[in-house]
Amino acid sequence: MNAPAEPHGWNRLTRAREERLARATARLGAGLRGKVADASNVVALLEEIIAPGDRVCLEGNNQKQADFLARALTRVDASRVHDLHMVQSVVALPEHLDLFEQGIASRLDFSFSGPQAARLARLVGDRRIAIGAIHTYLELFSRYFVDLTPHVALVAAQAADREGNLYTGPNTEDTPLIVEATAFKSGIVVAQVNELLEKLPRVDIPADWVNFVVRSPNPHYIEPLFTRDPAQISEIQVLMAMMAIRGVYAEYDVDRLNHGIGFDTAAIELLLPTYAMALGLKGRICRHWALNPHPTLIPAIEAGFVESVHSFGSELGMEDYIRARPDIFFTGPDGSMRSNRAFCQTAGHYACDMFIGSTLQIDLQGNSSTATLGRIAGFGGAPNMGADARGRRHATRAWLKAGREAQRTTHEMPRGRKLVCRRWKRFASTWSPRSSNDWMRGNSRKPRTWSSRRS
Amino acid sequence: MNAPAEPHGWNRLTRAREERLARATARLGAGLRGKVADASNVVALLEEIIAPGDRVCLEGNNQKQADFLARALTRVDASRVHDLHMVQSVVALPEHLDLFEQGIASRLDFSFSGPQAARLARLVGDRRIAIGAIHTYLELFSRYFVDLTPHVALVAAQAADREGNLYTGPNTEDTPLIVEATAFKSGIVVAQVNELLEKLPRVDIPADWVNFVVRSPNPHYIEPLFTRDPAQISEIQVLMAMMAIRGVYAEYDVDRLNHGIGFDTAAIELLLPTYAMALGLKGRICRHWALNPHPTLIPAIEAGFVESVHSFGSELGMEDYIRARPDIFFTGPDGSMRSNRAFCQTAGHYACDMFIGSTLQIDLQGNSSTATLGRIAGFGGAPNMGADARGRRHATRAWLKAGREAQRTTHEMPRGRKLVCRRWKRFASTWSPRSSNDWMRGNSRKPRTWSSRRS
Incomplete structure (x- = not known):
């Protein structure tokens, strides 16, 4: 070759990993037995294994949160660990943004930030966060x-053994993919677990x-997406659900699908054994789902x-039902579900005929938006599920x-197309779009204004 | 509910699995120690664990083949095991179609059948195979x-231990996804391995x-995709590669991409350190790849x-080079690569800006085809990589x-778009489209007529 290769180490990443692991071993001493670190040493551990400018994935799912590690990361010495580039699907916890206020992180690539959307918008406005992209x-x-x-x-995982094998329980979510990408590119993986077995x-x-592996003092937080009271479903929502079943599901034989969360789609799910059954649609529609285990599907x-x-993730409280219905759900030899957001999103993209959800704003071309002024909420899964593949x-x-x-x-090459349904309504003064979804999310700490982008 | 639930077992699948496993244990006797079955018992094993009408994935990758299990499946008693629905990405081996001639299988859903494309077309014409779809x-x-x-x-995997853990080596390919889908829906997974460790x-x-787990008498077959002699690259291909680098890569700053295989794209890869370097493009183009470890990228x-x-899969003979360049490739703690076709296809779909490949036929709308009369070759990865996501x-x-x-x-909502390049040429009488790709695939047992659909 004419162009001489410039001096280049070919194992910089593996060498850096070895050095970091050695530093961690030296600093933690007896606080580290094999792979198991004491909870009291986690801040020190993070200071040794993370370097300025690193890309860090702090899980960060739609539901399951590595909350103990998030708190620990906010407590590192910012003169040692700074300018991190956070690459995580969900910005859910206050600590995820504290990192930026404290100068530990400076750049963010993410997918969804519902609970932190308003604060995120403020921090971006204040130039405390540089956003790479919203995905x-x-x-x-x-x-x-x-x-x-x-x-x-x-x-975050439910449990680990002494060797470092992980058991996620039903909220597997993004974890296997995050770990695969990191571990096989010479990265370092730390798991907080609820128990050591x-x-x-x-x-x-x-x-x-x-x-x-670190045993967290408290079980990791799981955001309940679907805490709801079906009695809150309105007459209008029942009527719209009947229209959807008769006008869309029956007309198109919609048999493989995803539903957003919210009362609108919950009403459809609840009406299947009555109204849809009476229309003779059993066995013709709604047999195969890419969906969290919604209670309203029971x-x-x-x-x-x-x-x-x-399923993408799980739903708190559905564990026993899932275990009793292994024909329906994807469960392991232990009886609990293994979800997988990457594969379920792929299934929603390529193997579903319909995506139905709500939206806050829609234009005449059908472009819809879940973002509004002063909130950077992100997309979650909707653009992937709702795109014609x-x-x-x-x-x-x-x-x-x-x-x-x-x-x-008639000159065009014929081809199929995904059905994408967006429901929206006009509101009387006592009926705001906000309220319908707030009801659905009973455990929300603050009002939420979206329903379909999370799955 | 008004509609009474009909009698329904909720663990039919897990019960069926238990019954099949018990039958296998009884029939194999001493031929089964824990999970490890003797190779001589594999036909009997398959007869006990597979039932008529089952959906069966016989791996069946673009490269790695569970060839020993394929041969065993052709030898089961067709009066016991019949009407199987084969769901496998690649129909590569003669045995994959023997199953249909012998009445063991009757239905096929697949992605690519290059080596068997002509025979597949004949069997479909004879109504011996019902094709669900080509994906x-x-x-x-x-x-x-x-x-x-x-x-x-x-x-198929490289090795197993006595407990049944699997090590795939660099040709991980589709295996983890196939096993996850099967194992977590109460299915049964059998792995042939080259060694027990x-x-x-x-x-x-x-x-x-x-x-x-079964130790196969011979190592599993891996189809070499890229056996080639760069000296065969023609002047025209070098010229076209220079045009592509100057006219497309430089114009668009194509930095994250996939290449099809063939001399055309090999020429581009080989010209990067000379022609592209001279144009000052280093650091601006071609930094991140979703690509098998092509030797021409060295x-x-x-x-x-x-x-x-x-990488989707690996390339035979590249093992040592990959091991010596862990900064570049995704390698495990053992130093060998872990490929993953599902995640690499996802990367090609969503994280690459360009897909460039060849095609046999193209129309004025840009629709391209790798299928011709008398051959049902399937698509492989191209429609996914080449689709605007x-x-x-x-x-x-x-x-x-x-x-x-x-x-x-100017009224349309602005949005980005993937670059998709299809190269094709007009041919003199001594220059057929067939030959250019045949050269590229030196180990082919028969001429091939495609180059870009495999990745």
Whole structure:
């Protein structure tokens, strides 16, 4: 070659990892036994394994939070650990933004920030945070393997054994993908766990992929997405659900689908064993779902409407029901579910015929928005679930019919198309868009104004 | 509820699995120690764990083949095991189609069948095979979690330990996803391995997810995709590569990309450290790749052009080079690569700005085809890699520029767009499209007529 190779170490990353691991071992001393670090040493551990400018994934799911590690990261010495580039799907906890106020982190690539949306907008306005981009989940995950690979991942699991094998329980969510991207590019993986066990119920992530395990003083936080009272569903929502079933589900034989969360789609789920059954639609619609285990799906499951449900995450309180219905859900040999946001988003993108959700704003071209002035809430999964997947090649009746209807001229190459339904309504003065979703999210600490972007 | 639940077992799948496992244990007797079955008992094993009508994934990758299990499946008693629905990404081996001629299988959902394309077309014409659909890889994978979940998966790995943990080596490919979909929906997973080890170099798939391990008499077959002689690259291909670098890569700052295989893109890879360097493009283009470890990328890597490569599969003969360049490739603690077709396809879909490949036929709208009369070759990864991902939200210069150029009116909402390049040429009588790719695939057992659809 004419161009001489410039001096280049080919194992800078692995060498840096070895040096960091050695520093951590030296500093923690007896506070580290094998891979297991004492909770009291975690701040010190993070100071040794994270370097200025690192890309760090602080999990950061739609539901499960590595909250203990998040708090620890806010307590590192900012003169040692600073200018971190946070690459995490969800900015959910106050600590996720404290990092920026304290000068520990400076750059953010993310997908969804619902609970912190207003504060995030303020910090961006104050130039405390440089946003790389706002992504749909699967898009951000894909960048973990291309140009946003984490140097350090701080994740959460239900349990670990002494070797460092991890058991996630039903809220597997993003964890396996985050760990794979980090561990196989010479990064460092730290897992907080609720318990240390001699023998795990099952292994979700092999010990080889994990460098440190910390037993957290408190179980990790899981955001309940679906705490709701079906009695709050309004007459209008029941009527709209009947219109959707009769006018869309029955017309298109919508058999593989995703629902957003909210009372509107909950009403559809609840009406399957009665109204849809009376229309003779059992076995024709709604058999295969990419969906969290919504409690409002239970009547349809019990009526034999549903054949399978693959899930992004779980729903608190649904553990026993899932365990009793292994034909329907994806469960492990231990009986608990393994969710997987990456694969469920892929299923929603390529194997579902319909995505139905709500939106705050929509224009005449059908562009919809969940962002409003003063809030940077992000997208979550909606743009991926709701995009017509143009790489799709397999046909279903729903896909072909929607494609025929969308064809503009007879000269075009015929192709199918995904059905995307956005429901929105006009409001009387006592009926704000805000309130309908607030009711749905009973455990919310503050009002929320979106419903479909989270899955 | 008004509609009474009909009689319904909620653990039919787990009960069926238990019954099948018990039958296998009884029949194999001393031929089964823990999860490890003797190779001589594999036909009997398959007869006990597979039932008529089952969906079966017989791996079946673009490269790595569970060939021993494929041969065993062709030898089961077709009066006991029949009407199987094969769901596998690649139909590569003669045995994959023998199953249909022998009445063991009757239905096929797949992605790519290059080596068997002509025979497949004949069998479909003779009504021996009912094709469900032809998918792009990621699309088929997504259906494993929705409506095409395998009841039984027959996979291949490099090694297993006695507990059933699997080590794939660099050709990880589709295996983790296949096993996850099967194991967590109460299916049965059988792995053929080249060796049984006391301690694996690393764990790629946890033992909990695997039911049986068989040491194959011969190492599994891996199809070499890239056996080539750069001296065969023609002057025209060098000229076209220079035009691509100057006219596309430099104009759009194409920095994250996938290449198809073939001499055309190999020429581009080889010209990066010379022609592209002379144009001052180092650090501006071609830093991040979703690509198998092409040998023709080595000069660019050595020149410091390349920062990272995530791979669908591997390339035979590249193992030592990958091990010596952990900064570039995704390698495990053991030093060997972990590839992952699902995540690399996702990266190609969402995190790459350009897909460049060849095609046999193209129309004026840009629709391209790799299928011709008398051959059903399937799509592989191309439609996914080449589709404009409309769920994408993050911006790059390449994506924005391509989007601006594609905008039809100034009233449209501006958005970015993926660059998709298809190269094709007109041929003199001595220069057929067939030959250019045949050269590239030196180990091919028969001429091939495609180059870009495999990745």
